[in-house]
Amino acid sequence: MTTKISPHEGELLSAYLDGQLAPKERARLEARLREDAQLRSSLVELRRTCTILRSQPRLRAPRNFTLTPQMAGKSARMAPRAYPALRLASVLAGMLFVLVLVGDLITVPRQSALPQPAPNQAARQVAPKMAVIPTATSEALPGLAANPQAVAPPTAAADTLASGAGAPTQAPSFAQLESPSTPTEPAPSMAAAAMQKLGEAGQTETAVAATPTTLPATLPLEKAVPVSPTETVSGIEPTEEPTLAPAPEPTLELAMVPTLEPTQAPIPEPTQEPTLEPTQEPTLEPTQEPTPDPLPQPEVSAAQEQPNPTVFEPAYPPAEQLPRSPDRTILRVAEIFMATIALAAGLIAIYLRRIGRG
Amino acid sequence: MDEVALIDSARRGDLDAYNRLVLAYQDMVYNQAYRLMGSLEPAEDATQDAFISAYRNLSSYRGGSFKAWLLRIVTNACYDELRRQKRRPTIPLEPLDSEDEEVESPRWLADPSESPEEAAERAELNQALQRCLGDLPEEFRAVVILVDVQGLDYGEASQAIGKPLGTVKSRLARARLRLRGCLQGMWELLPAAFRLVEERNL
Numbered sequence: 001m002t003t004k005i006s007p008h009e010g011e012l013l014s015a016y017l018d019g020q021l022a023p024k025e026r027a028r029l030e031a032r033l034r035e036d037a038q039l040r041s042s043l044v045e046l047r048r049t050c051t052i053l054r055s056q057p058r059l060r061a062p063r064n065f066t067l068t069p070q071m072a073g074k075s076a077r078m079a080p081r082a083y084p085a086l087r088l089a090s091v092l093a094g095m096l097f098v099l100v101l102v103g104d105l106i107t108v109p110r111q112s113a114l115p116q117p118a119p120n121q122a123a124r125q126v127a128p129k130m131a132v133i134p135t136a137t138s139e140a141l142p143g144l145a146a147n148p149q150a151v152a153p154p155t156a157a158a159d160t161l162a163s164g165a166g167a168p169t170q171a172p173s174f175a176q177l178e179s180p181s182t183p184t185e186p187a188p189s190m191a192a193a194a195m196q197k198l199g200e201a202g203q204t205e206t207a208v209a210a211t212p213t214t215l216p217a218t219l220p221l222e223k224a225v226p227v228s229p230t231e232t233v234s235g236i237e238p239t240e241e242p243t244l245a246p247a248p249e250p251t252l253e254l255a256m257v258p259t260l261e262p263t264q265a266p267i268p269e270p271t272q273e274p275t276l277e278p279t280q281e282p283t284l285e286p287t288q289e290p291t292p293d294p295l296p297q298p299e300v301s302a303a304q305e306q307p308n309p310t311v312f313e314p315a316y317p318p319a320e321q322l323p324r325s326p327d328r329t330i331l332r333v334a335e336i337f338m339a340t341i342a343l344a345a346g347l348i349a350i351y352l353r354r355i356g357r358g
Numbered sequence: 359m360d361e362v363a364l365i366d367s368a369r370r371g372d373l374d375a376y377n378r379l380v381l382a383y384q385d386m387v388y389n390q391a392y393r394l395m396g397s398l399e400p401a402e403d404a405t406q407d408a409f410i411s412a413y414r415n416l417s418s419y420r421g422g423s424f425k426a427w428l429l430r431i432v433t434n435a436c437y438d439e440l441r442r443q444k445r446r447p448t449i450p451l452e453p454l455d456s457e458d459e460e461v462e463s464p465r466w467l468a469d470p471s472e473s474p475e476e477a478a479e480r481a482e483l484n485q486a487l488q489r490c491l492g493d494l495p496e497e498f499r500a501v502v503i504l505v506d507v508q509g510l511d512y513g514e515a516s517q518a519i520g521k522p523l524g525t526v527k528s529r530l531a532r533a534r535l536r537l538r539g540c541l542q543g544m545w546e547l548l549p550a551a552f553r554l555v556e557e558r559n560l
Contacts, residue, residue, distance in 0.1 A: 014531035
């Protein structure tokens with residue numbers, strides 16, 4: 001049961017409860033309270049209401065409402081300022097990385113497709129290995145007709161052996177360069193280069209180039225020792241030999257085949273073109289798979305029997321050392337640099353964004 | 359470090375100083391939000407919003423009671439949220455008993471330190487009070503919570519609602535009179551010891 005009081009009385013009672021009345025007002029109200037029982041009960045009810053309100057337990061905050069810097073809007077402003085720049089840097093570095101990578105990938109087959117380096121390597125491998133092979137065959141099969149032939153015309157025999165064995169050995173060497181289309185490309189280019197150099201290089205050079213190859217052929221009794229003098233004479237750097245170490249294995253196998261066959265049929269050897277092509281084809285097909293590779297190379301060897309060694313010898317050092325290694329190392333360094341920048345910028349951008357989001 | 363120094367530091371951008379103020383006042387601000395909103399989760403959101411808003415508007419604090427200034431911010435935040443809720447009314451999920459009737463005093467609001475009876479009574483009283491407060495007009499509700507729940511004096515309450523002292527007085531009186539009718543019969547739910555103390559003061 002609530003007692004009815006006027007709003008003004010209610011205001012007075014409310015203020016009186018809070019001790020907010022002026023002394024004069026308060027004295028007047030207390031005098032009225034003593035007389036007016038209804039007003040007194042109203043005061044009691046109001047006081048109870050206040051008591052109920054104040055009796056309510058204060059809730060504890062369910063968690064801390066402290067602000068993080070992001071809530072305060074501090075680094076939320078910082079992050080967007082740095083974020084676009086980093087994102088742009090990341091994208092630019094990524095694009096440059098792809099550009100450099102593509103450039104690297106393009107230049108690698110180009111360099112291998114250059115006329116000088118790839119055939120040179122092949123021919124260089126052939127030249128010393130060829131010197132080994134006749135000796136090995138001559139030792140294994142003492143009744144070889146190749147040896148007397150090599151002795152009688154020293155330069156010619158060496159050339160034939162070099163070109164004959166060089167043709168199949170070029171095939172695996174190209175295959176190792178991982179350019180399957182290159183065997184067709186370097187063949188004409190090599191021929192063209194050989195034709196150009198043919199006029200420049202005299203036959204004296206061919207004799208010079210041929211003499212190292214003849215050395216092991218003329219001295220078959222020395223087993224593996226002649227190899228090292230041939231290498232040094234032909235001017236091959238020792239560092240390049242171990243790098244091309246995997247190449248000799250197939251060259252030896254392939255070189256064995258043509259050299260063995262002439263021994264079985266010694267007569268066709270002087271005529272190189274017809275004999276080498278048919279002999280290589282049937283022998284290589286059952287023994288080893290890379291038959292398409294040796295096919296173009298007999299043509300090459302046939303086109304440049306003599307000039308081959310003459311061309312290769314002077315062309316080695318400038319063709320290989322200058323264009324290849326510095327460019328590639330620069331490209332590799334640039335690739336790594338770009339990739340690192342792209343990665344770092346991207347990670348920082350992600351980190352900042354995460355911070356900005358809170 | 360006293361409050362004025364913390365406020366000065368916070369104004370200069372010292373977030374740690376501000377967070378110390380937050381820790382000092384978060385219970386008060388949260389209670390104000392809960393009593394105004396009538397439910398826990400919106401109160402939490404309003405409290406966080408209020409502290410963020412307060413930090414960003416520290417420059418508008420011109421001395422006086424920092425407590426009242428904070429309470430004014432949270433009260434306004436609650437008003438905003440209540441207006442949003444009115445535009446998009448939602449039906450609260452009340453727990454149902456075995457007969458699919460809504461349980462008015464959910465047990466999980468109870469303080470586990472109390473006996474079950476006390477907890478039930480307190481929860482019932484709390485529910486009743488909250489319902490009565492919710493029936494009040496917003497401006498009346500804010501004042502009665504500020505003075506009777508938060509314990510502010512008239513001057514602070516005036517600062518907190520941004521109205522003159524006379525307005526505080528009249529609003530408070532009308533709010534109490536309305537609550538008096540609403541809370542009729544709730545007196546018996548108060549703990550006996552508390553009642554005795556109150557009766558003695560009469």
